[in-house]
Amino acid sequence: MYPLTEENSLPKALLPIANKPLLYYQLQWLVKAGIQDVIVTCHKDIAQKINVYLNTVYDVFNEIKVEVVAINDYVGTADALRYLKEKDKLKQMDLIVISCDLVTDIPPHHILDVHRVVNPAMTALYYEDPKADSEKSNKEMDTADYIGIEPNRSQLVYVASKTDFSTELPFRMSLLQKFPVINFYTQLRDAHLYIFKQWIFDMLLQKKNISSVRGELVPLLVKCQSASQDWLEKEGLDKCNSSTSSSGASTPLTPNNFNHDDNKNTTMCTAIICNAGYCGRANTLPTYSEINRYMTRQSSEQRIPDSADVSPKTQVGPDSLVGDSSKIGERCSIKKSVIGSHCTIGRNVKIIGSVIMDYIVIEDNVKLENCIVCNNGKVLEKCHLINCEVAANFVVPKNSKL
Numbered sequence: 001m002y003p004l005t006e007e008n009s010l011p012k013a014l015l016p017i018a019n020k021p022l023l024y025y026q027l028q029w030l031v032k033a034g035i036q037d038v039i040v041t042c043h044k045d046i047a048q049k050i051n052v053y054l055n056t057v058y059d060v061f062n063e064i065k066v067e068v069v070a071i072n073d074y075v076g077t078a079d080a081l082r083y084l085k086e087k088d089k090l091k092q093m094d095l096i097v098i099s100c101d102l103v104t105d106i107p108p109h110h111i112l113d114v115h116r117v118v119n120p121a122m123t124a125l126y127y128e129d130p131k132a133d134s135e136k137s138n139k140e141m142d143t144a145d146y147i148g149i150e151p152n153r154s155q156l157v158y159v160a161s162k163t164d165f166s167t168e169l170p171f172r173m174s175l176l177q178k179f180p181v182i183n184f185y186t187q188l189r190d191a192h193l194y195i196f197k198q199w200i201f202d203m204l205l206q207k208k209n210i211s212s213v214r215g216e217l218v219p220l221l222v223k224c225q226s227a228s229q230d231w232l233e234k235e236g237l238d239k240c241n242s243s244t245s246s247s248g249a250s251t252p253l254t255p256n257n258f259n260h261d262d263n264k265n266t267t268m269c270t271a272i273i274c275n276a277g278y279c280g281r282a283n284t285l286p287t288y289s290e291i292n293r294y295m296t297r298q299s300s301e302q303r304i305p306d307s308a309d310v311s312p313k314t315q316v317g318p319d320s321l322v323g324d325s326s327k328i329g330e331r332c333s334i335k336k337s338v339i340g341s342h343c344t345i346g347r348n349v350k351i352i353g354s355v356i357m358d359y360i361v362i363e364d365n366v367k368l369e370n371c372i373v374c375n376n377g378k379v380l381e382k383c384h385l386i387n388c389e390v391a392a393n394f395v396v397p398k399n400s401k402l
Contacts, residue, residue: 001285009374009392011046013100014053015288016357018295019323019338021053022282025103030064033108035096037065039089041080044070076211077192082204092198097213099192099281103291105298106277114154115195120268122200122221124156125191127279147185149271156271157182157226159219175226190214191279197266206236224267285389289372292355296321296338323358346381363398 005012013023023040030038042050047070054066071083081097084090094115106125115123126147146169148158157179160169192214200221210216224237232238278298282288297319304310307324314332316322323341328334332349339345340357346364354371356362362373363381373379373390380398388402 001283001288003389003391004285004288004372004374006374006391007045010357011042011049012282013040013042013046014049015282016338016340016355017103017282017288017292018299019301019321019340021057022100022103023050023053024058026098026100027058027064027066029104029108030096030098033096033112035064037091038067039084040066040068040100041071041084042068043074044072076216077213078204078210078217081201081213082208082210085201085205090198090201094198095196095201097192097194097196099283101282102191102193102279103282103295104191104193104274104277104279106274106279111193111195111272114270114272118153118268118270120270121197121224121266122156122218123195123270123272124218125193125272125274125279126185126188127191127274129187129189145186145188145190147188147271148179148182149185149273150179151181151183153268154271154273155179155225156222156269158184159222161215162186172226174228178226188273189281190218191274192281194218199266203237218269221267222269225269285372289353289355289370292338293319293336293353296336329364340375 001012001015003009004015014021017025027038040050047068050068054068058066069084069087069089071080075083077097077099104127111123111125145162146158146160146165147156149155150157157175194213200217204210204217210220224232229238278294280287280291280294282291299321301321303318303320304316304322305324308322309327310316310322311328311330311332313330314328315334316328317335320334320337320339322328322334322339323343325341326339326343326345328339328345329347329349331347332345332351334351336353337351338355339351340360342358343356343360343362345362346366348365349362350367352369354368354373356373357375357377359376360373361378362368363379365382366379367384368379369386371385371388371390374392374394376393377390378395379385379390380396380400382398383396383400385396385400385402390396
């Protein structure tokens with residue numbers, strides 16, 4: 001996400017989507033799910049910024065309790081979960097793990113109800129990438145996977161990265177014997193929204209070599225479903241995957257729904273494909289811009305707030321938003337764009353498909369197409385920028401053509 005997340009800019013969790021931080025969307029989704037306790041894990045260097053947002057801007061503390069846990073090192077998601085387990089921060093129940101870059105309007109009960117009914121070890125959300133593989137850049141293709149799902153039970157039985165297996169896919173006979181019918185997908189993307197049984201966090205304490213959830217933990221759990229008893233014993237997993245763990249009984253999200261003596265699904269991994277509703281991850285610059293455009297169109301916020309000063313001779317499209325206390329001069333055109341708060345935009349400025357963050361100055365006769373301008377940036381007069389990212393506090397010299 002360079003240069004958006006440089007040290008003097010914003011952490012990814014606070015990057016604006018339709019003039020609201022990314023973190024806002026996950027917290028709102030969890031509120032709708034009825035979750036009351038949330039832990040936000042982040043590096044120590046950005047913990048203060050997260051806390052400032054939560055304490056001064058975010059306004060639903062009467063509905064949920066949010067705790068920020070700072071970690072000294074930059075670690076993977078599985079490392080962060082292990083740290084929380086070691087610090088006794090995790091309650092003895094099934095837990096939702098969600099990435100700070102996920103934006104979705106899929107109703108939470110669509111996912112939680114499946115997890116309650118099936119009662120698997122892990123439930124994972126996937127979504128279809130609307131772009132064909134041929135339209136993807138090499139960097140975006142690095143995130144693609146081969147996903148195998150047993151159709152009758154929507155069971156996730158195969159996960160492999162395209163970067164690891166570009167020409168052929170290996171299959172174990174034990175997998176094919178146990179799951180003779182598998183639907184394979186190449187256009188699905190991992191939403192980084194999971195629900196895990198408590199024993200999985202106990203396993204992370206034992207297997208300290210697991211750092212990534214998507215790259216290491218999920219493939220391991222998927223393999224456990226068809227692995228031999230000898231392999232499970234060799235990996236030290238033969239006693240982990242039970243309905244009870246060393247720290248006590250694992251309580252599901254709805255404690256009274258299940259008989260815990262039934263262990264038939266204790267290693268099962270369930271996949272939910274988001275077929276209805278929107279789901280996307282702002283984990284690259286193109287997807288960040290794309291999600292901004294989508295959420296701006298869907299926003300119910302006032303397009304031009306009363307505190308903004310917009311010239312009556314300026315056109316702000318119905319697919320755009322203007323932030324609080326921003327000023328836009330005469331004969332400007334704003335289309336498919338987001339203008340942040342406290343921005344000053346001169347005369348005869350054209351902004352198309354762009355994200356303008358807070359405290360931006362754009363002088364007269366500037367044209368921006370598909371650009372991102374970070375906080376406190378300045379674009380001087382008569383610049384014409386296409387597909388550019390302007391870092392925080394950077395000044396673009398006048399007459400620049402990029």
